[in-house]
Amino acid sequence: MFEARLWKSLKNESVQCRLCNHFCAIKPGERGRCGVRQNIDGTLYALNYGKIAALNLDPVEKKPLYHFQPGTRTYSLATMGCNLRCAFCQNWTLSQTPAEEGRIEGRDVTPQELVDEAVRVKAASISYTYSEPTIFFELMQDTARLAKRGDCRTSWCPTVS
Template sequence: MTEALYYEKKKNGSVRCRLCPHNCLIEKGEKGFCGVRRNDGGTLYALTDSRVISVACDPVEKKPLYHFLPGSQAFSLGGLGCNLICRHCQNHEISQTRDDRAIDSLYTLEPAKIVREALARNCAMIAWTYNEPTIWYEYIKSTSLLARKAGIKTVLITNGVINREPLEELLPLIDAYRVDIKGFSNEFYRDLTGFPFLEIVKKSIETAYAQGVHIELVTNIIPGMNDREEEIDQLISWIKTGLSPAVPWHVTAYHPAYKMNRQATQASSLEKIRNRGLEAGLKHIYLGNVYSDSGSDTFCPSCGSTLIRRTGMAIRENIMEKDCCPQCGHKLEMFQYV
């Protein structure tokens, strides 16, 4: 087992994990809230380091990432555990299990082999996804160091719930930070995820953006919960002024899953939010989990030309020239080439 990073040893053999805002005090023989960091004899261990449950080569658009190497493949890794308990989690079988037998069933995949496999499969990046990657901290760090040397990009698909010090140490190794901003009130965060972590998530995103990491945001719109106009307007304003109007924002439809059985989101609701954001000055808003004629296309924010046409996760046409619109020359904030 690998000794965990970011923890403190306490009296009587307990430890205090400092990786995420839970700051769990963990007694001997117990695990933290995430279920994958255990105190054995006064030392905190990362139980899932170099151990995975799923591996796949996915289109980067599946993450979704639309402005980061569009059309490329991501070597995608998934593990166990999470530091939130979202009631509508679509991957709850792996994120919410706390059974030791599940950890025992994981298979070993060393960092060097990940890099070799990604290169062999012509993947432009390694994506830590499916469950929350924050709790895989040691694995991400060691793999990303090797990926850097091999010229492979590294992507986190995350909820943004991490303490600032470990985040700042990790960010120089991360190329894209795709974050779920689940709503824009602590009350909603508490209701949906169990914890009022909105400000933590905002600060994580702002920190990554300030360090020059590529940012894309996803908000899963749940009818009657996080779709109030006031809350949507506040979220739009924060993206525009706290980050940049050019940061891509994916608004996606909720579908019943896990412990939540509300009515699914209508495409018309997402269209209204998209129009609201565009009118407020955001440049790139995409629709997800619904059929839309052009909701996944990329448009030039200057002249309106369609630059990238998508059907589902497939690119049908990309007319961009070195991140620029060929019609008017406007340069987009898009990472298009390795």
């Protein structure tokens, strides 16, 4: 478990997640709309931190970007969970399973390992994608800080239907 960022305490050990526009008020033991942020004894935790559920080396042109490093490859990654409920989501098993079934799967990876692997495969950038990446903000922020030091660009590319 990893303590979440961007939340505040409320009365009776409830918390308010301040990560997305839903501003979920979460009682102890419960999760927010995304299914991956849980209140444990008055502290909000990101249950998906470092649990990579999708990882691919993609052409950057696959992303919704305009003239961003054309002709290069981007190291695309995601965790499970999503704060949206798109009726025709192409990645619904990745995005909806935590909220619907409570299950969060993924390979344990550190931000440094992600950056090292992106460099090893000669990716020009790292893309946070395949769902609405706000829900893995902490991992995204930590990885982006390390990537910047290593001269690797990053992009936030939500995949919405």
